[in-house]
Amino acid sequence: MRLRSWILFLVFGLLISVIVACSGESEDASTSEEETDEATADTNEEKEGEKVLNFINPEAIPSMDPSLATDESSFIYLAATTEGLYRLDENAQPVEGIATDHEVSDDGLTWTFTLREDAVWENGDPVTAHDFVYSWQRAVNPETGSEYGPYMMNGVIKNATAISSGDKPIEELGVKADGDYTLVVELENPTAYFESLTTFGTFLPLNQKFVEEQGDNFATSSDTLLANGPYKITNWKSTSSSWELEKNEDYWDADTVKMDNINFEVVKDPQTSVDLYESGKIDRVDLTSDLVDQYSTNDDYVITPDTFVYFIKFNQTTTDVTANVNIRKAISKAFNKQALVDEILNNGSIVANGLVPADFTPMPETGEDFRKVNGDLVTYDIEEAKKLWEKGLEEIGKDSVELELLTDDDETTKLMVEYIANQLSTNLPGLNVTLKQVPKEQRLDLDTSMNYEIQVSRWGPDFLDPFTYMNLWTTDSGNNMMGYSNEEYDNLVNATTSSLATDNVARYENFLEAEKILFEDAAIAPIYQASRAQLVSPKVKGVFVNPFGATYEYKWADVGSAE
Template identity: 30%
Template sequence: MNTILRNSVAGLLCSTFITGAALAAGTHPVTGEPLADDQTFVYRVLDEHSSVDPQVVEDVSGAEIVRDLFEGLMNQDEDGNLVPGVATGYTTNETKDVYTFTLRDNAKWSNGDPVTAHDFVFAWKRAVDPALSSPYAWFMELMSIENAAEIIAGDKPVDDLGVKAIDDHTLEVKLSAPLPYFPQMTTHSTTFPAPQKVIEQFGDEWTKPGNIVSNGAYVLTEHLPNERSVRERNPMYWDNDNTIIDKVVALVINDENVALTRYLAGELDRTEVPAGQFPRLKKEYPNEAISFPRLCNYYYTFNLSDGGPEAFKDPNVRQALSLAVDRKIITENILAGGQPEAYTFVPEATAGFTPPVVEMASMTQAERDELAKELLAEAGYGPDNPLSFAMVYNTSEAHKKVAVALSQMWKQKLGAQVELANMEWKIFLEERGNQNFELARGAWCGDYNEASTFLDLLQSDSGYNDGKYNNAKVDELLAQAKTSDDPAPLYTEVERIIAQETPVIPIYHYAGVYMMDSDVGNWPVNNVEQNWYSKNLYKIAE
């Protein structure tokens, strides 16, 4: 067995490793900074989260909460490197299709029960169980866990999943194919443990404050839907003595300008910068306005299902709409926060990914517009037969500005008649997932730092392939990439096919554009996945 140890905790987490004596003295033991008496971190979220059930949550803001409430096998440090979580390390065989994780013996649930390998077995079987209908069941299949695909399809029993508790502190996972980056995938919330007896006792009500039992650094103490969610220190957490932040509050504020006003009034420690305001805020608040690359894309997806618009079944129409988008106007004039234009689906910040040369990217916007008109005319659309369709986005002032800009570009350049509609987040997810749309906003933040986390969305059977794009060659290339020693050329070929067939319109790649109170210490700006953990933060005395 090749042993892969991840035990250099002191070195990797030196910026957040605290001692009781240092805390008592009121200073950070590494930086020497004075610590604030009130260690409460308050931040804004756009929408109510989907869930705090690890096997059900499907949105970024929900996953942020779940990472505090629960802890998986592995965590990430401030640079995105793997560090121990419940597992202190792991081993793998030569072919990398069997992984064995060693669990720490001092991990506990918030009710004092020990966290064991059986809790992971229960959670992982739960995630693939058709009875739960987890929106992230496909992720377990993507992890290549033995029999996951067959169980999700209903062809094999849940107990056939390739995961086993050798003993209380040893978890063995068998894969259907080698997957070198499998450990990185265990930082995802779907793989976190779940408390079986609590779920069996309370059913769907198990995640409510007062019922929920979790194993992370925090416990859920309050939840007012569409208003606020509060998590506080979990005294049973194995590393509670080395945690500084006492309370974390997520406030749902739908209007980003209202959120900014509340931030400037001192009510928030972090909020997103409203579209277009970063240059001004950076001048006025140079120590608080920040922008950094994120592992996320922003796109629009065509409904290519049988029930989708007939016009969108023509790749010329789809490509014409993509060509006519002046991405520079969106990134520089509307957003103005350092977001790069997107001509590929996978962000350039992705590890090991070099964007292919896409013809559209090397053209001037005037050349793109001219070609767009030609392609649309070839498809049979023009002044006497204008292209007409509806596009939807989830409620947000920034999303609205982008949608309006797109519709105006298409109207002015192509004569298209576009109807805009916004939807509340959960309804939007449901409608998009059921293909009740024509053109819909999409965005994806990588579940792990590898190109497949984005490209797998366009695999024909992907649970998040909401546009129902289906290309046998893409499926074949993605399948080959999973076992390839060098998947980069395969990913490049997939991107070339996407550029040609245009099942989606990449608009831009994300940047983290925040107002961050200067008294917040250790925000992981170098972690492009932005998997942040409140236990690693601290508040500096003003």
């Protein structure tokens, strides 16, 4: 009963916030409905007679620089505007991009890509092998400050680790141009998933002359970007609350691109978003938990399974509280995740009791799902949580503590974290959890600078292999950002790309063992594996949802009959 009362209180609070947002009293909360209506009407009028789709985005785009992007939104729009060696098709399989073919040496270490000669940047410059060499070198150059460059390339591309740590010059990276249209890549170790890796945003090419001409202004607005993909981004600046994807007529496969424009508007308020959908002004909307029951019988209602896993990160460097393993374990077990997904999220999401998601990758020999094999590694157990909590407090010599929980400021996250904070403060005597809710871009900055105590974060896979999750928490990972370090964990994970690189059965055994260590250390507290409850207009065709990399693929988007 207490749980249901709390949920009703939260829903009531959300309704109040919706009323405030719709009244225009909070400019930061979201674009007001009136402003969005006017912007959408203007856009539709301008594009009358053309193929146009209108979508919303929950946030501004944090970055359009392939070397610096780290988040879902950024990678979606990079994939739409920039073509890499390959891109993912409807079945999430790599298909021709700038590369038309490739060969792999017998030892698996040298990949030679043949590039098409009819691909150009929107300024008319040809897309060449040199563009890939420059971009990949830039991504691992310590002066760039890229998180994903070292994360994606260290241990994969020859010498990437030494270069990103400042021990070798960038010219020694294992990527060379053999003429303008042959790219030769040398790997540190055989990497079975390397072809799918090349579809990811960090591996996109860059026009060196253009980037250097723009200097610090590069990728801060439409005018300082250069597309070579299906679309150009227009009317965008780094602070924009709206932008457009406009068909790139210079794209090598422009005949395949059916859409003239895809328009995006930042709208954070769930009810405003649904109102826009019902009035026909937008063509897709994510539903928050309080709206699912209302629309679950709608003909346009769909649930899309996702591979994003949400979890709490513990910064072990900021306070003796989060540095204590028993306190971290207590927090991991002290909130009811089943109630969270059933009654707070209410969108098809499932409880996460590990890191690698369910139905993501099968074991090499048996085909059994990785998650099923490793089972539940941390579950809700309030009695055990209290015992661990008391032990942890005794170890640090305190009887009460306060922790600040850093989170995004969208409405779904607000409802979720208010519930988690209430559960933790109620179930762990002496704990007071305060919330710091900020725009996603600010949260990412605070994460990078490790300026937080505990944080709700998430991860979606970059390629189809457990390594995309397990590599997050090695000591030198650019995504660790919480001071966690375990030598045994490091050795197990690192061996999967070195001594065990060609033995997939042994690699997966290492992943299983490493994941267990991660939760023995309570490095993170898993929350849930996401699903999306949405209303999607029947006229939307050919928009693919990827299980890794960019969430949406718009190259093949089209507008069909709504009947």
